[in-house]
Amino acid sequence: MTKTRTVLAAISVSLLASTSAFAGDVRIMWYSDGVEGDVIQDLLNRFMKDNPDIHVTLDNVAYKVIQEQLPIQLEAGQGPDIARVTNIKELAQHWLDLRPLVTDPKYWDDNFGDTLDWMRPDGSKAIPGFMTQLTLTGGFANKTLFEQAGVALPGDKASWDDWINAAAEVAKSQQLPAAFAIDRSGHRISGANISYGANYIGPDSTPAKVDDGTKAFVGKLVDWTAKGLMLKDTWVSAAGSTYRAAADDFVNAQIPFYYSGSWQVANLSTKIGDSFDWVATGSPCGTAGCSGVKGGAALVAIKYTKNPKDVAKVMEYLAREDVVKEFSERTLFLPAHKGVIEKGGLKWVSTDKNVGPALDKFVKAAGETLPAADALPPWKWANAYYAALVTRVSQVMAGELTLDDAWGKVDQDIADKVAEAK
Amino acid sequence: MTAAATLKTWTGAALAAPVVWLASIVNVPLKSWQRATGTGGMAAFFLAPNMAIFGIFVLVPLVINFFYSATSGTAYFLQDRTYVGLEQYQRLLDCGSYLDTATCREDLFWKAVHNTGLFVVVQVAMMTIVSIATALILNREIVGRSFWRAVFFFPVLLSPVVTGLIWRWILQRQGLLNLIVHDMGGEPYNWLTDRFWAFTAAVSVSVWAHMGFYTLILLAGLQAIPRDLYEAAEMDGTKPARVFWRITLPLLMPNLLVVIVLALIRAVQIFDEVYVLTGGGPGTSTLYLTQYIYEIGFASLLRNPGLASAASILMGLVLVVLTLLQLQVGRRGERKGARE
Numbered sequence: 001m002t003k004t005r006t007v008l009a010a011i012s013v014s015l016l017a018s019t020s021a022f023a024g025d026v027r028i029m030w031y032s033d034g035v036e037g038d039v040i041q042d043l044l045n046r047f048m049k050d051n052p053d054i055h056v057t058l059d060n061v062a063y064k065v066i067q068e069q070l071p072i073q074l075e076a077g078q079g080p081d082i083a084r085v086t087n088i089k090e091l092a093q094h095w096l097d098l099r100p101l102v103t104d105p106k107y108w109d110d111n112f113g114d115t116l117d118w119m120r121p122d123g124s125k126a127i128p129g130f131m132t133q134l135t136l137t138g139g140f141a142n143k144t145l146f147e148q149a150g151v152a153l154p155g156d157k158a159s160w161d162d163w164i165n166a167a168a169e170v171a172k173s174q175q176l177p178a179a180f181a182i183d184r185s186g187h188r189i190s191g192a193n194i195s196y197g198a199n200y201i202g203p204d205s206t207p208a209k210v211d212d213g214t215k216a217f218v219g220k221l222v223d224w225t226a227k228g229l230m231l232k233d234t235w236v237s238a239a240g241s242t243y244r245a246a247a248d249d250f251v252n253a254q255i256p257f258y259y260s261g262s263w264q265v266a267n268l269s270t271k272i273g274d275s276f277d278w279v280a281t282g283s284p285c286g287t288a289g290c291s292g293v294k295g296g297a298a299l300v301a302i303k304y305t306k307n308p309k310d311v312a313k314v315m316e317y318l319a320r321e322d323v324v325k326e327f328s329e330r331t332l333f334l335p336a337h338k339g340v341i342e343k344g345g346l347k348w349v350s351t352d353k354n355v356g357p358a359l360d361k362f363v364k365a366a367g368e369t370l371p372a373a374d375a376l377p378p379w380k381w382a383n384a385y386y387a388a389l390v391t392r393v394s395q396v397m398a399g400e401l402t403l404d405d406a407w408g409k410v411d412q413d414i415a416d417k418v419a420e421a422k
Numbered sequence: 423m424t425a426a427a428t429l430k431t432w433t434g435a436a437l438a439a440p441v442v443w444l445a446s447i448v449n450v451p452l453k454s455w456q457r458a459t460g461t462g463g464m465a466a467f468f469l470a471p472n473m474a475i476f477g478i479f480v481l482v483p484l485v486i487n488f489f490y491s492a493t494s495g496t497a498y499f500l501q502d503r504t505y506v507g508l509e510q511y512q513r514l515l516d517c518g519s520y521l522d523t524a525t526c527r528e529d530l531f532w533k534a535v536h537n538t539g540l541f542v543v544v545q546v547a548m549m550t551i552v553s554i555a556t557a558l559i560l561n562r563e564i565v566g567r568s569f570w571r572a573v574f575f576f577p578v579l580l581s582p583v584v585t586g587l588i589w590r591w592i593l594q595r596q597g598l599l600n601l602i603v604h605d606m607g608g609e610p611y612n613w614l615t616d617r618f619w620a621f622t623a624a625v626s627v628s629v630w631a632h633m634g635f636y637t638l639i640l641l642a643g644l645q646a647i648p649r650d651l652y653e654a655a656e657m658d659g660t661k662p663a664r665v666f667w668r669i670t671l672p673l674l675m676p677n678l679l680v681v682i683v684l685a686l687i688r689a690v691q692i693f694d695e696v697y698v699l700t701g702g703g704p705g706t707s708t709l710y711l712t713q714y715i716y717e718i719g720f721a722s723l724l725r726n727p728g729l730a731s732a733a734s735i736l737m738g739l740v741l742v743v744l745t746l747l748q749l750q751v752g753r754r755g756e757r758k759g760a761r762e
Contacts, residue, residue: 398705
């Protein structure tokens with residue numbers, strides 16, 4: 001009888017253990033745009049060697065999983081211990097405050113203070129994590145195609161019209177399917193909208209109605225799509241706010257100009273290799289400026305973790321200056337660590353001659369963003385605005401709505417989202 | 423008795439022992455149960471495990487879903503949500519004219535309803551015609567008949583995501599179809615950004631993916647038609663078309679009705695292969711109800727679980743009507759069979 005009880009107890013314990021985290025287990029949900037999955041794994045292997053009592057598991061998932069499944073897991077009080085996310089502000093209530101857990105909170109405030117508001121509820125002093133990279137939206141041009149077409153690359157202060165006209169000339173000369181593409185994302189077009197004077201944020205930080213700035217650029221975008229200058233596939237061939245990148249079309253030299261962001265540098269370098277020369281162009285200008293939108297991915301601790309102390313140890317290691325520097329150099333990401341930025345001297349790990357100038361261009365363009373763009377990353381309703389824009393603008397491009405109808409729908413969608421969140 | 427036979431007996435006895443032991447334990451309460459409740463009680467006893475699974479995985483989520491549809495908010499836990507009664511239903515049904523989606527408060531829901539309606543009509547008609555034609559061909563004495571039956575059934579075994587991806591690779595701008603068009607001197611076309619072709623692709627791919635299943639049902643029906651009827655018609659010199667309309671189709675009708683109702687239910691639920699193939703585009707021209715519910719409930723940054731639940735309850739009601747229709751058709755078939 002005693003034997004039977006012992007066996008049953010052992011089975012119960014092992015069943016319970018299989019469904020709960022062991023002390024020392026830390027799970028990270030991670031997505032990759034380029035090589036950062038390999039780099040972070042390498043860094044974590046070193047951490048585990050020095051800290052044998054902590055086992056870190058890196059779950060590499062698709063970006064879609066981070067966008068669609070993680071929020072639901074979090075709402076259910078579940079999820080990984082740490083996650084790399086871009087929907088940073090809207091999910092802020094799920095992040096763990098590391099302030100009481102880290103050995104030197106001042107280090108975090110000093111080095112990541114500028115971006116901590118992006119990831120914590122308004123008015124909070126929490127330390128939820130840190131930005132693994134700073135990003136800036138911006139363009140890329142296929143230099144080889146421009147040269148083959150005998151078209152000069154538009155200069156630093158060239159407008160959106162200048163760029164599209166030049167790219168159209170290249171596309172015509174080289175018999176390409178389109179002149180340019182922008183990723184199917186509200187975030188991507190927001191820099192351009194703001195360059196034409198848009199402001200999404202109304203009084204009391206509530207969403208403003210669609211203004212003339214947004215109408216001006218989106219009107220152009222719809223017109224360019226109708227004329228076949230913008231690659232139709234990216235925006236039209238999906239419904240709702242589904243994200244679609246056009247990077248593969250640029251990599252395959254189907255478009256001479258591509259508007260995306262700094263996080264594509266490593267991806268383009270890896271995939272293009274020496275097939276053709278490419279350059280980062282910064283953001284084309286509108287009537288109000290030449291702005292991109294800053295953003296990035298953050299590594300945040302999740303408050304539902306069973307092992308907060310171990311999570312804090314992992315986060316402290318990954319936020320260390322030397323680790324951030326190495327991570328940035330190997331992934332070709334712009335760092336968010338103040339110490340790393342101020343000391344400079346980053347040695348980008350790449351033999352690709354296009355990479356260094358491209359990253360330098362993005363660093364320079366980061367100083368040209370407009371205040372209305374800088375206000376977006378820590379703004380709670382930015383994602384709702386982006387989603388409504390994508391959903392409705394792509395309907396206009398598909399011929400289902402007129403622009404005038406679309407503006408009303410965008411305002412209504414955002415108002416519904418705000419009402420729903422109350 | 424040989425050694426092998428002895429071993430076999432002993433092995434059999436050893437394997438049967440636990441079953442016999444278990445049966446002897448269960449036997450006592452079962453007998454008492456039967457005595458108390460009769461044969462009806464025994465049926466309930468054996469159905470109970472299945473009903474428990476059905477209850478936990480279907481009925482309970484259905485009830486929870488209904489509660490969700492009466493709440494609003496972005497939280498996923500029911501206790502964190504605000505009770506709003508029928509507000510989500512009112513929002514979904516708030517329309518100036520149900521025929522003009524632009525006049526509806528939730529225009530995307532009604533767009534999805536319209537798209538689904540058109541998809542169901544066209545897809546079920548195509549599915550039925552193609553399945554009958556295939557079944558008729560496969561019922562003939564053709565060379566390699568078993569092979570062809572396997573070929574037509576094969577897509578049914580594929581995952582819908584695989585089906586969607588295969589056809590996406592064929593139909594996208596830089597896909598196989600455009601490569602062939604280009605090699606033949608034609609102009610490549612952006613099939614999936616054209617509303618007509620995207621719809622045609624959605625219908626055709628779903629027919630391709632599921633017709634094997636319906637063909638099998640019809641094939642079984644064709645093989646059940648007595649041969650002597652055809653022989654008599656042949657002796658009378660009846661034309662093949664007349665044989666089809668006067669003999670084959672009437673006798674195939676019970677199977678055909680089952681096929682139509684099953685295809686209807688499946689078409690209303692269409693999601694995965696079309697979602698992978700077109701993403702609901704171009705614009706929202708292949709956005710169907712299930713995708714709308716998925717997007718608004720989980721995927722979109724504008725997600726609204728309450729609205730998604732209300733939409734799924736409304737869709738569920740349509741499916742209930744179709745299922746009742748299927749039951750009715752089934753019963754009529756049984757009655758007819760019994761009369762004959």
